[in-house]
Amino acid sequence: EQLINQIAAGEVVERPASVVKELTENALDAAAQRILIDVERGGKQRIRVQDDGHGIAVEQLALALRRHATSKIYNLDELESVSSLGFRGEALPSIAAVSRLTIASRQADSEHGHQVRAGDAPDDDQMQPKPVAHPVGTTVTVDDLFFNTPGRRKFLRTDRTELQHIQEAVRRLALSRFDVGFTLNHQGRCLLNLAPTQDESDRQQRLADLLGSEFATHSANVELEGAGMRLSGWLGLPTAARRQGDLQYFFVNGRLVRDRTAAHGIRQAYKDVLYRDHYPAYVLYLEIDPTQVDVNVHPMKHEVRFRDGRTVHGFLAQRIGEALAMLGP
Numbered sequence: 001e002q003l004i005n006q007i008a009a010g011e012v013v014e015r016p017a018s019v020v021k022e023l024t025e026n027a028l029d030a031a032a033q034r035i036l037i038d039v040e041r042g043g044k045q046r047i048r049v050q051d052d053g054h055g056i057a058v059e060q061l062a063l064a065l066r067r068h069a070t071s072k073i074y075n076l077d078e079l080e081s082v083s084s085l086g087f088r089g090e091a092l093p094s095i096a097a098v099s100r101l102t103i104a105s106r107q108a109d110s111e112h113g114h115q116v117r118a119g120d121a122p123d124d125d126q127m128q129p130k131p132v133a134h135p136v137g138t139t140v141t142v143d144d145l146f147f148n149t150p151g152r153r154k155f156l157r158t159d160r161t162e163l164q165h166i167q168e169a170v171r172r173l174a175l176s177r178f179d180v181g182f183t184l185n186h187q188g189r190c191l192l193n194l195a196p197t198q199d200e201s202d203r204q205q206r207l208a209d210l211l212g213s214e215f216a217t218h219s220a221n222v223e224l225e226g227a228g229m230r231l232s233g234w235l236g237l238p239t240a241a242r243r244q245g246d247l248q249y250f251f252v253n254g255r256l257v258r259d260r261t262a263a264h265g266i267r268q269a270y271k272d273v274l275y276r277d278h279y280p281a282y283v284l285y286l287e288i289d290p291t292q293v294d295v296n297v298h299p300m301k302h303e304v305r306f307r308d309g310r311t312v313h314g315f316l317a318q319r320i321g322e323a324l325a326m327l328g329p
């Protein structure tokens, strides 16, 4: 089973940023209001994610490191409409198989927390939770990623590059949940400190903190509705266009996705207002009936399949086009 976990890890854990993403998604699933992410050496030495969510019951602690021990899906019907981010029960065992992992957690009705260390033997039946002091919530610490899989470790880039991937992962998560606070520290230095947003000016501030003031000031907040869908977010003005398509964030029902149909629809809307070889910049949130999308096409869940791609494409192309026309040159 250790080997199975290491193989599964290849799918889930590509680099430190994937660990940050999985642990942070777990914190969000646990209804955390604030998430603190500390990394050392680009995450290669240490990744620690602490949340103030509902915690893990002591009898579930060791179980959480077991394959397919998700607490989030109870029957097949739920697969259709999952709103939680993780539901396969693979992340923790996969990460534990290729690192030294510790979980400490405490639920609100406990006097103190408990900790388990997966170490080199995540399936060890001897794993006994030890009492520790811990606030309500969960802290997962991942040390020495890929220490036991040198082949994978070799593929990691410089601390700086790995950190950039982590920053991008946190940026995406922070753009998906304005109601949650995120802090990112590297080597004890604070890189990002975002409080939960209360109002429009907070939201604008978070946008600037995450994507730069250039985009924040050269974009328009929009809310569009039609064909059973709702689109909100920020459309970059033509002046915010870029030579790279690197500022294009598109969320479907709260989940960041890459979708060619949607990207094409949006590009179509911008077609007449952009210079050649420029890409539109945008942060957009599409809300659509969950039964109209299949989010399960890829294990990393970055892709979706729309049941009716044509309607989505048409909606985006037309409504964004109209909005841009109204905003003027």
Ligand code: ADP
Pocket: 022, 026, 027, 030, 051, 053, 054, 055, 056, 064, 065, 069, 070, 071, 072, 085, 086, 087, 088, 089, 090, 091, 092, 093, 138
């Ligand atoms: P999944 O998220 O797909 O269920 P994971 O391997 O990521 O699988 O996590 C396994 C289980 O451990 C989760 O289903 C959840 O019950 C528990 N868990 C993990 N992280 C946290 C956390 N930060 N807070 C509360 N529970 C957690």
Ligand code: MG
Pocket: 022, 025, 026, 085, 086, 087, 091, 092
């Ligand atoms: Mg998970």
